[in-house]
Amino acid sequence: MTGGIPFNGPFLAVAVLIGIAFYIMVSKRNMIKLVMGLSVLASGVNLFLVTLGYREGGVAPIYTNAPPGIMVLPVPQALTLTSIVIAVATLALMLSMVVHIYRHTGSTDSEKSRIMKG
Amino acid sequence: MSKIVRSMASLLTLFAFIFGLYIIMHGHLTPGGGFQGGAVFASGVALFVVAFGSDYLHKSLKEHNLSALESSGALVFIGLAFGGLAVVFFYNFLVGSPIFGHIPPSGSNPGDMWTAGVIPFMNLAVGLKVLAGLSAILLVMALATNVAEVEE
Amino acid sequence: MAVLIGFLVAAALLLHPFGYPPSEMDDYIIQNTQSETGTNNAVTAVVFDYRGFDTLGEATILFTAVTGVVMLFRKKKKEEG
Numbered sequence: 001m002t003g004g005i006p007f008n009g010p011f012l013a014v015a016v017l018i019g020i021a022f023y024i025m026v027s028k029r030n031m032i033k034l035v036m037g038l039s040v041l042a043s044g045v046n047l048f049l050v051t052l053g054y055r056e057g058g059v060a061p062i063y064t065n066a067p068p069g070i071m072v073l074p075v076p077q078a079l080t081l082t083s084i085v086i087a088v089a090t091l092a093l094m095l096s097m098v099v100h101i102y103r104h105t106g107s108t109d110s111e112k113s114r115i116m117k118g
Numbered sequence: 119m120s121k122i123v124r125s126m127a128s129l130l131t132l133f134a135f136i137f138g139l140y141i142i143m144h145g146h147l148t149p150g151g152g153f154q155g156g157a158v159f160a161s162g163v164a165l166f167v168v169a170f171g172s173d174y175l176h177k178s179l180k181e182h183n184l185s186a187l188e189s190s191g192a193l194v195f196i197g198l199a200f201g202g203l204a205v206v207f208f209y210n211f212l213v214g215s216p217i218f219g220h221i222p223p224s225g226s227n228p229g230d231m232w233t234a235g236v237i238p239f240m241n242l243a244v245g246l247k248v249l250a251g252l253s254a255i256l257l258v259m260a261l262a263t264n265v266a267e268v269e270e
Numbered sequence: 271m272a273v274l275i276g277f278l279v280a281a282a283l284l285l286h287p288f289g290y291p292p293s294e295m296d297d298y299i300i301q302n303t304q305s306e307t308g309t310n311n312a313v314t315a316v317v318f319d320y321r322g323f324d325t326l327g328e329a330t331i332l333f334t335a336v337t338g339v340v341m342l343f344r345k346k347k348k349e350e351g
Contacts, residue, residue, distance in 0.1 A: 005283050005284070006283070006287035008282060008283060008285065008287065008288040009288065010288060011285060012279065012282050014282065015279050015281070018278055019274070019275045019278055022271075022274060023271070051288070053296075054288070054289055054291070055289060055290070055291065055293075056289040056290065061300060061312040061313060062148070062149060062310060062313070063222070063225070063226055063227065063303075063304060063310040063311075063312075064147050064148060064226075064228065064310045064311075065227075065228060065229075067226075068226070071312070073291060073293055073296040074296065074299060074300070074312040074313045075296055075316055077316075078313055078316040078317045078321060081153055081317060082328045085328055085331070086328065088252075089331055089332055089334075089335030092255050092259075092335055092339050093335055093338055093339060096259065096343065099259075099262070099263065145311070145314055146309040146310065146311050147310050147311060148311070149311070149313070151311075151313075151314050151317065181340060188333070188336065192329060192333060195326075195329060196326075199322065199326065207323075208322040208323065210308075210319055213306075213307065213308045220308065221304070221305065221308045222308065223304075224304050224305065227310070233308050233309055233310070234307065234309035234310075234314075235307065235309075237307070237309055237315070237319065241314075244325070247329060247333075248332065251332050251333070251336040254336055254339075255335075255336060255339050255340075258340050258343050259339070259343070261343070262343040
């Protein structure tokens with residue numbers, strides 16, 4: 001392609017976050033660490049959504065006492081609100097299920113509660 | 119918890135409740151709105167549960183009261199959505215009418231509180247729903263893990 | 271694992287340059303917010319007026335999650351006799 005490849009700082013930070021989250025979910029065995037890895041993944045996706053809508057030198061899209069200048073895009077911020085609430089709901093349900101599994105089998109190891117007893 | 123924690127927490131939860139309600143009410147002028155204000159209110163409830171214990175809160179606040187509050191918030195939201203059904207679903211039918219119907223001058227201006235049609239009522243309804251829902255989740259989980267440690 | 275990280279880094283570098291997004295719908299929204307909805311806050315107008323249907327779905331998700339958590343922690347009442 002013509003020209004150089006642009007060095008997008010925040011997009012690389014999102015790639016690092018998602019990579020760390022996948023590494024945690026693949027290689028750990030404690031159930032609470034798996035849930036926390038999923039929470040880091042949700043944070044990475046929310047950061048990606050917000051930084052998609054940035055315009056160079058822009059201000060917040062609110063007209064009350066606004067400083068002069070162009071405004072950033074408001075639609076990705078609205079989608080991020082919905083995504084954060086959905087992540088909180090998922091996290092609450094997963095943590096309550098972890099509490100129930102711990103009471104039923106007595107350990108938080110995900111290998112011990114994997115085999116179905118006939 | 120010790121006496122220092124309890125006396126400071128009783129001051130700070132009141133500040134958190136008022137700040138959360140301020141963010142909900144001014145949703146159409148400053149950054150914020152229903153979801154953000156409800157989350158700030160629920161963090162005030164979390165501070166109360168940590169400092170005083172969940173049994174102390176359970177004596178005066180049962181789960182079915184919180185559930186009734188959340189359901190009423192959801193019903194008000196759907197009722198406002200059906201209110202503008204003459205044109206489309208979710209039409210803003212209060213812009214230009216005497217209640218909450220001023221139109222602000224275009225460009226940068228100090229905000230006028232009586233603008234924005236049906237949006238302040240929707241902010242209140244969604245704020246009630248998020249507030250009651252997150253407080254119910256916190257209370258139920260704190261009660262369940264507290265009682266289990268006492269029994270074993 | 272290395273294939274995944276390579277794909278993520280390549281995708282992050284090959285998107286549009288940071289700071290110049292394509293924006294036709296958002297230009298219309300920023301121009302016409304104060305005359306159509308009458309509010310100063312463009313983000314609230316998008317959440318409750320231009321895309322109110324997504325907010326309805328999200329309220330349903332929150333209601334379902336709270337119902338699920340409260341139902342999972344209910345105690346069985348032992349009836350004597």
